[in-house]
Amino acid sequence: MTSTVNPYEARAQILKALAHPTRLWLLEQLEQQERCVCELVEGVDADISTVSKHLSVLKQAGIVSRRRQGKQIYYQLQTPCLLKMLSCVESVLIQNAKASQAVVEQGQE
Known part of the structure; x- marks a missing residue:
């Protein structure tokens, strides 16, 4: 019997893996080069077991x-x-900040 993987569920699992500030930071660190766990622990306010879990x-x-x-x-x-994709997320954050600023400025008029 063959099980069909729902592509939306599969995508959601990847996004869930990214859904933590420490894991996002780890990705940015690994963008530069391969790193030892011991190097990564130095940049995070967590112990080695927590970083290893992430x-x-x-x-x-x-x-x-x-x-x-x-x-x-x-x-x-x-x-x-x-x-x-994370760069795209940054664009959304900038857009949202500009929209919020515009609302504040309208309220001051």
Whole structure:
């Protein structure tokens, strides 16, 4: 028996994996280069187990991959195209801020 994956559900799962400020920050860090978990912990106000859990969520979604070198685990971004989507999100934020500012300015007239 073949199970059909709902494409909207599949997309929602990817978006859920991104839906945390720390995971978004991790993506930006991995855009630059492959990083060791220990390097990533230094930039986040969280312990290594919390950062590892966030990275695991991203890995399960297929967004990052990892490799082990000795005792260290290194992560790299598998889908840099997601950063373009985040750039689009920034455009929406700017548009919303401008709209809010316009409302404030109208109220002051």
